[in-house]
Amino acid sequence: MLMPTAILAAIGLISGLGLAIAARVFAVEVDPRQEEINDGLPGANCGACGFAGCADFSAALIEGKVGPADCPVSDQATRQLLGEILGVAVGESARKVALIMCQGGLSVAHKEGRYNGQASCASADLIGGGEKLCSYGCLGLADCQEVCAFGAIEMTEEGIARVIPSRCTACGKCVAACPKHLISLVPTDAEIHVLCNNTDKGAAARKACDVSCLGCKKCEKSFDEDPRIVVHNYLAKVDYRKPPTDQAVVEVCPTGALTVRLFDHQDQEQRPL
The missing domain is CATH 1.10.15.40 (Electron transport complex subunit B, putative Fe-S cluster)
Known part of the structure; x- marks a missing residue:
């Protein structure tokens, strides 16, 4: 009876010593x-x-x-x-926030049908691009909201997404989730934005949405030199490397696609001027 017990004890001792040696030999040093x-x-x-x-x-x-x-x-x-x-130097970097490049809500974006499928932007986009006449706009089925781990996106009564800047960490998950590629990370100190993604010609764009960009170039031409808004493929784009600062430029836009958004963290919303 004693012999088996002694053998088991010896095996346990040898195994323990082996594990201890292996732990030392194969140990991975962790930087403190x-x-x-x-x-x-x-x-x-x-x-x-x-x-x-x-x-x-x-x-x-x-x-x-x-x-x-x-x-x-x-x-x-x-x-x-x-x-x-x-022990490294860290320079100042501009904080960014997600911005929905669309303001085509229910009251301004015209419909061409009714979508009865799965409540998912990705699914709706596969079936005719959604129910809006504008095939570039927000589908309003909350894919971006679903992937946001910080509760920084809400769906408005107008049926489009809106970012809450005070909660947004600019992680980029919503950017990847949007099948319409409507969401961009922009500097929080930028005040002037083109909230449209429609690259159709003026008449077709206006027929689809009352606040669409017409590609008329009035905003671009308002800069004598070094334009900070450039029109390409009938769509105006803000150059966020040097965003415009004179808010008067929004007055030349005939549809309101060019607008001011102040990222006021106390108000916790994308607040129009």
């Missing part, structure tokens, strides 16, 4: 800064940085594969903290 970086990160685990979660991102930070600014969810204070931990 990683825990500090993990504590400093937002902890959203949203994957917007391209990694599975914040832990993987922190490891890549230490390895020098990414920089503090590559976490789109972090604010400037967090990036500065990460820079201090890593």
Whole structure:
């Protein structure tokens, strides 16, 4: 009786010693800064940085594969903290926010049919592009809202999506989810925007939506030199590298597609002027 017990004890002892030796031999050293970086990160685990979660991102930070600014969810204070931990300089970067490039709600966008399928923008887009006459506009079935982990998108009574800037982290999930490619990440200090995605010629665009861009170039021509709004394929686009600052330019737009949006974080909405 004692012999089997002794044998089992010896096997357990040898196995334990073997595991202890293996643990030392194959141990992976963890940089002591990683825990500090993990504590400093937002902890959203949203994957917007391209990694599975914040832990993987922190490891890549230490390895020098990414920089503090590559976490789109972090604010400037967090990036500065990460820079201090890593001993690297972090420059100022403009905060961005998601913006829905469409204001074609129920009262202004005309319909050409009725969609009775699955309540999904992606599905509706596959079936004739949705029920609106404008094939470029917001479908209003909330795919962008569904993927937002921060509750930063709501659906309005007009049947289109709206971003709540104070909650938006510019992670980009909504950008990828929109089948109409209507959502862009823009600097929060930009005030003037073209909220239209329609590249049809003027008459067709106006027939589809009362607030569509006509590609008339009046906004572009309002700049004597160095235009900050450029028309391409009958659609005006703001150059967000040097966005216009004179709000008077919106007055030349005949439809209201060119408009002012102030990202007021206290009001928690994209607020028209």
